[in-house]
Amino acid sequence: MWPILLPLIGTILTFLFKRGGATTISLVMVSAITLAVAGLTRQVLQQGEQYYAVGGWEAPLGITLHADGLSVLMLIMTTLVGASTSVYAMGYVFQGPRAGSAVGGYFFWPLWMFLWTALNVIFLSADIFNLYVGLEILSLSAVALVTLEGKPAAIVAGMRYLLASFLGSLAFLLGVALLYTASGTLELNSLGTRMLSNPSSGLALALIMLGLALKTALFPLHFWLPPAHASAAAPVSALLSGLVVKATFYMVLRLWFDVFPAIATPAVAQILGALGAVGILWGSILALRQPQLKLLIAFSTVAQVGYLFLLFPLSNATTEIGMDAWSGGVYFALAHSCAKAAAFMAAGTLVYALGSDRLDALPGTFRRYPLSVVAFTVAGVNLMGLPPSGGFIAKWLLLTSALNSGQWWFALVILAGSLLGAGYVFMVLSRMLLDQPQPIANSEQARPVTLATELSALALAVFVFVLGVTATPLIALLRIGAPF
Amino acid sequence: MSQFQIYGLASVLIFSIGLYGFIVHPHLVRKILAMNIMSSGIFLLLVSAARRDMHAIPDSVPHAMVLTGIVVSVSMTAFALALTRRVVAATGMAALPGMDAPVEAAPIAARNDEHSRDLDRVADPVAVDRDDTHLSV
Numbered sequence: 287m288w289p290i291l292l293p294l295i296g297t298i299l300t301f302l303f304k305r306g307g308a309t310t311i312s313l314v315m316v317s318a319i320t321l322a323v324a325g326l327t328r329q330v331l332q333q334g335e336q337y338y339a340v341g342g343w344e345a346p347l348g349i350t351l352h353a354d355g356l357s358v359l360m361l362i363m364t365t366l367v368g369a370s371t372s373v374y375a376m377g378y379v380f381q382g383p384r385a386g387s388a389v390g391g392y393f394f395w396p397l398w399m400f401l402w403t404a405l406n407v408i409f410l411s412a413d414i415f416n417l418y419v420g421l422e423i424l425s426l427s428a429v430a431l432v433t434l435e436g437k438p439a440a441i442v443a444g445m446r447y448l449l450a451s452f453l454g455s456l457a458f459l460l461g462v463a464l465l466y467t468a469s470g471t472l473e474l475n476s477l478g479t480r481m482l483s484n485p486s487s488g489l490a491l492a493l494i495m496l497g498l499a500l501k502t503a504l505f506p507l508h509f510w511l512p513p514a515h516a517s518a519a520a521p522v523s524a525l526l527s528g529l530v531v532k533a534t535f536y537m538v539l540r541l542w543f544d545v546f547p548a549i550a551t552p553a554v555a556q557i558l559g560a561l562g563a564v565g566i567l568w569g570s571i572l573a574l575r576q577p578q579l580k581l582l583i584a585f586s587t588v589a590q591v592g593y594l595f596l597l598f599p600l601s602n603a604t605t606e607i608g609m610d611a612w613s614g615g616v617y618f619a620l621a622h623s624c625a626k627a628a629a630f631m632a633a634g635t636l637v638y639a640l641g642s643d644r645l646d647a648l649p650g651t652f653r654r655y656p657l658s659v660v661a662f663t664v665a666g667v668n669l670m671g672l673p674p675s676g677g678f679i680a681k682w683l684l685l686t687s688a689l690n691s692g693q694w695w696f697a698l699v700i701l702a703g704s705l706l707g708a709g710y711v712f713m714v715l716s717r718m719l720l721d722q723p724q725p726i727a728n729s730e731q732a733r734p735v736t737l738a739t740e741l742s743a744l745a746l747a748v749f750v751f752v753l754g755v756t757a758t759p760l761i762a763l764l765r766i767g768a769p770f
Numbered sequence: 771m772s773q774f775q776i777y778g779l780a781s782v783l784i785f786s787i788g789l790y791g792f793i794v795h796p797h798l799v800r801k802i803l804a805m806n807i808m809s810s811g812i813f814l815l816l817v818s819a820a821r822r823d824m825h826a827i828p829d830s831v832p833h834a835m836v837l838t839g840i841v842v843s844v845s846m847t848a849f850a851l852a853l854t855r856r857v858v859a860a861t862g863m864a865a866l867p868g869m870d871a872p873v874e875a876a877p878i879a880a881r882n883d884e885h886s887r888d889l890d891r892v893a894d895p896v897a898v899d900r901d902d903t904h905l906s907v
Binding site: 415419422424429430433437438442444445446448449452453456461466470477746 | 792803815842854861867
């Protein structure tokens with residue numbers, strides 16, 4: 287309950303006091319949410335799955351909240367990325383039509399708190415209509431955050447994002463309506479037990495998966511993501527790539543294993559996996575061709591989303607292999623969330639400092655901004671999937687399950703994606719480490735950066751390595767309420 | 771055919787009409803209208819599902835869903851319209867440029883006109899021809 291209420295209170299307070307004290311209120315709220323999530327984690331660890339009927343109304347009529355290992359892990363991920371992005375945003379100078387007046391900065395806090403509310407609603411709901419409401423709040427606040435930047439490119443990208451995401455929501459809502467018509471319930475578990483294999487529920491599965499794939503930017507529905515993620519302000523890009531995409535993926539995961547097991551055939555899983563595989567290759571190849579740093583990172587998100595969808599065909603095996611694939615996919619989401627947010631934060635610092643986001647402007651940055659370059663490097667190691675990062679553990683689990691379930695072609699794609707990932711990360715790093723200041727990056731034009739932005743990115747990046755070491759307890763947490 | 775089946779088919783038909791309109795029209799206001807038509811289709815399905823059995827008391831859960839859906843749809847429409855104004859102010863067009871087209875700032879004239887002529891035309895989608903999405907003078 288508290289993980290949802292606190293950010294909502296934060297939204298209202300930061301909106302009311304947006305000219306004075308919004309940052310202080312946000313800091314207090316971030317600490318309070320961290321405590322609430324820690325409390326819930328402890329409860330789930332000690333007592334197992336938790337259910338909570340909102341307002342005392344039980345399931346057929348009321349809305350149920352539900353926390354198991356998966357939701358708690360997602361909450362922890364949101365808290366980590368959210369807290370470091372908040373620190374980052376305090377040191378970040380928002381650009382926009384009224385640059386310097388910090389208007390973008392004022393509105394960032396209420397919108398971000400609203401986004402956080404939506405994320406926590408999605409991670410804790412056990413009611414499919416409540417998931418829909420969370421989804422709408424999520425897209426509304428995410429689009430508003432993209433347009434904060436105020437440049438024409440950001441406005442157009444925001445509009446495209448809004449249309450794509452509105453369409454996805456409508457498809458999802460039609461699917462929900464069909465499911466309710468067929469089964470007369472909205473609660474996830476009872477939906478799962480009442481699921482019958484007929485054309486209407488098949489259509490509902492197709493609509494819901496299509497709507498969520500559009501919002502998660504699964505190939506070939508990824509067209510809206512790169513412009514939106516690349517043109518947003520740096521802390522917003524970090525939130526979008528780190529958290530928003532993961533929330534819709536979480537919904538796919540939750541619905542796939544709780545609601546649709548009766549009708550989700552291996553063929554559907556293979557289609558999702560195949561689209562994910564093409565997305566890995568396509569996103570990585572396009573990332574290699576980008577001349578701009580933030581666009582490159584955004585295309586890398588398209589590629590990494592592909593890995594998440596490999597979970598579906600790979601988990602379709604014996605319990606042991608399925609559990610490997612399932613925890614590999616979830617762990618991948620967790621590691622990617624921290625790494626990609628750190629990469630966007632470090633890149634945002636450099637882009638602001640250099641006044642350009644072209645890769646050609648990068649030489650000489652290591653000497654001037656070593657902290658940010660180190661943060662980007664550490665995040666890049668995770669994107670490549672090298673040990674000891676969290677991304678390595680996740681890819682290892684996915685790879686093992688691909689080989690053990692005899693689907694070696696997915697193993698090939700995982701390896702090829704890692705190679706291509708190494709390609710685009712080194713493409714950036716080689717320029718960053720070049721010690722040859724170009725005219726564009728000379729010291730008169732370079733703007734000073736704050737320590738808050740550099741350190742928050744670095745802290746989050748270092749956490750990616752912590753994820754590589756703490757895998758065992760986290761995967762044990764994931765087993766609480768797991769479908770295997 | 772039962773009454774519910776008629777309504778159900780009609781709602782899917784309305785949804786598809788909206789989807790068609792959403793895909794073929796580049797004008798942003800038309801797209802927003804098309805999405806409202808799609809949501810109406812979904813609401814019709816839910817409302818008719820609430821009273822499938824003509825002799826029983828109507829189910830109240832779909833009613834609550836439709837009410838929530840209307841609230842969501844109104845806020846989304848308001849936000850989308852506000853964003854459309856920003857798109858017109860920024861680019862001088864009430865349609866999205868192609869994916870690979872560079873996004874440039876609108877000529878100053880188009881921006882100054884934003885509050886008078888151009889927005890009137892955007893607000894009246896029926897008067898705007900499909901090819902006539904370029905609003906700058």
